[in-house]
Each structure stands twice: as C-alpha cells, then as structure tokens.
Amino acid sequence: MSTSKLYGYAGKILWVNLTTKSCKVIDTPIDLVKNFVGARGFGAKILWDNVKPGIDPLTPENLLIFSIGPLAGIGAHSASRFFVIFKSPLTYTYFRSVSGGNFGAEMKFAGYDAIVVEGRAEKPTYLWIYDDIVEFRDASHVWSSITTHASEILLKETDRDAKLVVIGPAGERLVKFASIQTGETRSAGRGGGGAVMGSKNLKAIVVRGSKKPELFDEEEFEKLVEQQLDLYHKNPSFHAFRSLGTDGSVYLFYTLGHFPTYNFKQVELENVDMFRPEILARYVVKTDSCYNCAMECWHYFKTSKGPFTGIIWDKPEYETMWSFGGNLGASNLEAIMYANMLCDLYGLDTISAGSVIAFVYELYEKGILTKSELDGVEPRWGDLEPALELIRKIALREGVGNILAEGVKRAAEVIGRGSERFSIHVKGLELPAYDPRSGKAHGLNLATANIGASHMYGWVYYEFPGSPGNVDPFAVEGKGAICRKVQDEFATYEALGFCLFPRSMIPLDLASKMLYAATGIEEFKNIQYLLLVGERIINLERAFNVREGFSRKDDTLPERFLREPVPRPPSKGQIFELDKLLDDYYTAREWDIKTGIPTRKKLEELGLKDVADELEKLGMLPR
C-alpha cells in the first residue's frame, strides 16, 4: 500500500532566518523522504542544495541544520538522536555531528523533522520554540556563561520540561572545535558546530512540543519494538554496554593496538591497568539514558580522592579516556574526569581538545615550543594539570589558547618549525582513539571519511571485535570493500536516526520493518533500497566536498602513520599502506581512482544526475 500522507514523520521543516528574525514552515517533501529517509540524509541534501561552494563556514551564509529520523519520539529504542549538519569551520568540508539526550524527541513533539538555521542575529539570541510558536529572545544575560548555567536560566524562563541545545564560552569565541551541548553532559561534539552556532550569535535553541505523530500501523510497530527489546536482551554486548558503556572497551582496545599513546607515538603506557573495566566500574554512582533507550549507557562517575574530589559527572567515554589519558601518557582517572567535565561546561569537543593538547605536549618534549611561548605552562607527559590549564585557555582563547583554538592543523601552520609532523588530523579533524596502523580498514575509513578522521563514520567491526565476521586487522587486501560496506551501512542507520552503539542488535531487516510500520512507505520494506540510500548519502557528501575543492590528495593520513612503524605489540612494525588501500577503496566505490571523485555513472545510478551535472558544469567531474 502506498501513501501520500506522511505517517511517522513530524511532516514539517522549520526554517529560521536569524538576520531577518523571520521563519517559515514547509511540508517535509516526499522526494526528500523517499530518497534520503531522514536525519543525516535530510541534512546532507539540504546542505548541498542551499550552501554555495567556497563560503566561510563562520559567515551567515552557512546553515546549521538540526534533523531527526522518522523513528524519533515514537517509541523505537535508541532512535531519537539528533544530527547537526553544517559546513565545518575546522575542516571546511561537509560535516555531520550527532548527539543523544532528549532534544531530538522533543523536536518531533514540537512538529519538526528538521530545524534549519540561517543568517546571523544582530545580538546574542536564543530561540524558544513551543509547537508552532517561534520566538527570537534576547540571550545577552546568558552570553559568556558555561553551558549548565545558561541551560538552567533558559529552562527557568521558558519551560522546565523543555529540552535545549546550547553553546558555551568556546562556541561564542568561535573555537573551531566547539561543541553543541544538550542535557548537561551530552554533546554533538565534533567539527565545530558550536562555533557555527556562535558565529550566528545563537546561544541556544529551547524546544517544547505537545504533538504525537500518527503511525501507519501502530499495533505492528509496537510488536516490532518488543522484538527490538528482545534482541537487545539476548545480545551480550547489551549487558556489557549497560554495565559500563564504551569504557568497557578501553583496556581491551589498548591490548588490540588502539587507545593510542603519547600523541600516537604508541610506546607502552605506564599504569595502563588503571583503565581496566573493573577499576573504572568502581566510580559508577548512577546510570541514565537518552530518550527511550534501553541501552542506558550513561554512567555517572563520582570522584572521591585527591584534588578533584566531589565531582559527579557523566563518565569520560572511551574517546575521552584516551584523549586526556593515553594520548597524554596519563592515567590519573580523576583528572581525566575533571577535564571531561570542563570540556562539557565550556562546550568543547573532548577528542579535538585532547588531541590539540597532546600536540602541545609533544612539541614541548621536542623543544619546538618553550615554557614562555606556552604562557608559563610546562606540559610533561603524564601530568594533567597543564592540560587543564590549556583547556581553559583554549575555551577562552587566552594567550597560546588562541592559536590552539584553531585546531591542530592550523595551529601547526602558525607555529611552523616542523611542528606539522606532529599534528595528527585528517582534513583538519583530529584523529580519534584508533591507530590506522592497527586496523587497516579502520585507517582507511579515517582517511576517506567525508568529515575528516571520524571513527563513527565507518567503525569497521570486522577488524575488532570481529563480530559479526572477523578479518585480519593488519591485512591490506579487500579492505576497500569492507570499508565501503560499513560506511554505507552506517549512513543508512544514521538516515533512520539510530544510535550506532546498538546497531549490531538491530538487524536492518527489523529496522526496515519498523520503518515501514511507522511510515507505510513501500520502498522502505526493501533493505537494498535502504542501503542504496546510505550509499547515496555518502556520494552526496563527497560531491559537496568535491565542489569545495577536495579530492584524493585530501584522503590521506599524517606522516607518522605512513613512515613510523608502531613500536608496541600487537602492531609492532606496522605502517599504513596508503596508496594501495586508497586504490582499493575507490575501486570498491566505483569512483575515479585518480581523483577519488564519484563518476557520472555512479552518481546517475544513485539518482544524483543533477549533482553530476553541477560538478560537470564546475569542471570537477572526472572524464
């Protein structure tokens, strides 16, 4: 049965212009729904259609798109995340950043599949959205305040039950890796969405809704949600994840050659035992979850000794345990927890912040930066006190923090003196806690991801933990196809709005049935159709970057991974074989091998003829 009514979806997109203080509401187009499903797909298409190539990401011309999937707020578990899509001031590429919490579901209740923000407010502003009512409110009184304090005041003056996204001092100061925070401790962290928001003088968006979308087949949908829960409970990962979230993997991944150490020098980490899960689990005092998610993977840690005593805050995730732990040669858990909290309060991405700081530690070790150049800070591996001071300096752009706030790529360009060798990024996005030399398909994903070095763009589970399927992480052969498969699959799940953590517990077959029961759209019954949506999204994101001048030359990794063999087991002696792996990847993608650009044939196959035409008009389509 086909349908013209949009079941499951909110059915509207809110378009806000901060410059003119005006807004419009449009019906969510059926073509957009069928070709891109939602969430990341919506964002990619809206950004491609509306952002001109070459713009400065911090000008009013950039868009900030908040989007959700069709399963948000209607009872599906782990499906109410919100996606933020924009041109990144850190990478100058297309970007998608993601967060959990409750904001995504509330957008749905307010009646919107997406909120698109353009322009720039004349003075600090926040948006108060209550169903169809949109108000542009003065935010001068909360400007300069940390995220939690601003949230408290804005909820008090709107509605205690509202949900919001907010930036901190870092976003206001256009720190290029400023995050967008929600619900105290959750972040759309990567890529500098907070800076884009700050550039628009937008402190927060507060949303409250009272609507409930109609489902195509509510009874069937409820049965499928039961199936989803049943699969969760039968899956061993579910129980591990509920116990300690991503922190259950810190010690394991170190053993597998990841959780890289000392700015990816990868020498053995002293006191790595501190990251064993049974030790981390001792800090848990409370758990919580995103909207309607049985995974319940938030774990509040309490510090109870030493100079950081007295904090109860959501735990540093695997990535943050690394960025302020292993990557700085540190194992002081309570200091890592404190660093994590500071980043949330200032509104900073913990991965990029820790990576920039690790870069400083290595430059200091090498004598490239001196104490006086660092405003008196003496960063030494293993000591987190200097890192805490640098977090503050970055967030407030104070002294050397003003350079570091630009991200590691531009900071290295400013500092010079050979520092570029130690700046660990791809396309400007600092690497996460995975060593490309310890998992070649993982590395390939980091090199080719359209947003720079993001692990969540295509986390290649085949290499580890090897479930389902298991491949040799050090092998090179066949990794292009594996990387492509996982990237497409992740894009599909993100178009549906799912969290990627429980992805292995939600077979695509079940996701497809849920989608059909919610929306009644025939095409969504077909898994291959949905996977094609994922591939379409990846290709459109790539086309956006091509239009910005990106090509194969940008799909690379820092020299450290290409020239320096890993010194510690199990990856001892490994380097990353870039050219061979890239050839394999482009071949698997059916892109032009020489340029890494999608061909007309591929784009037309994916229903993106207009995209091919535009690239050709710009002289950017391979012949």
Place this chain on the structure above:
Amino acid sequence: MRIFIEFVWTVAEKIGRRYIWIDLDEKDVKVQDIFQKTLPRIVGKEVGEILYNMYLNEEVIVVINGVVAKDPTKKLNDGDRILIQPLASGG
C-alpha cells in the same frame, strides 16, 4: 609450554584473580583446551564450562597476543599472552 592468561572485568571477578602463568606439559594445546582442561583445574569445572559457553556465544572475547581469537581450535604457542574479558564495544 608456558602461557600467560589475563582475566579482565567480570571474568577476573569470577576467577578471583587477574593474571596467571601456566606451565603446560601437553603439546598441541588449543584455545578450547584452556576452558575445558586448564581453567577447570584452577577454578573448577563449572566455571570453566560457563566461560567456554560464553566464549562460544561471543559473550566473552579471547585475545591472543593482541589479536582476537574466535576459533576455539586455534593452537597456542609457548609464550602466548591470552586475555579473556566480556565482550565490549567502543565508540
């Protein structure tokens, strides 16, 4: 043959220790033998069986020298370092 086994998280709690060095006289020792023969001698048959079933059901992960070992018939070598922990995932 001497091997090192490291137990992590709830496996360590179940076994009651974190590390163990084991001298084995047998030749051709496989991963499954650790659960079916070696661990039962130390922690009792029941715990060995529980852990082996968890391994087969992918609730427990076995890592040998930093590489995930999913095949229970994989042979062990002198000096191997084995890690056994509940399955966990990253992000």
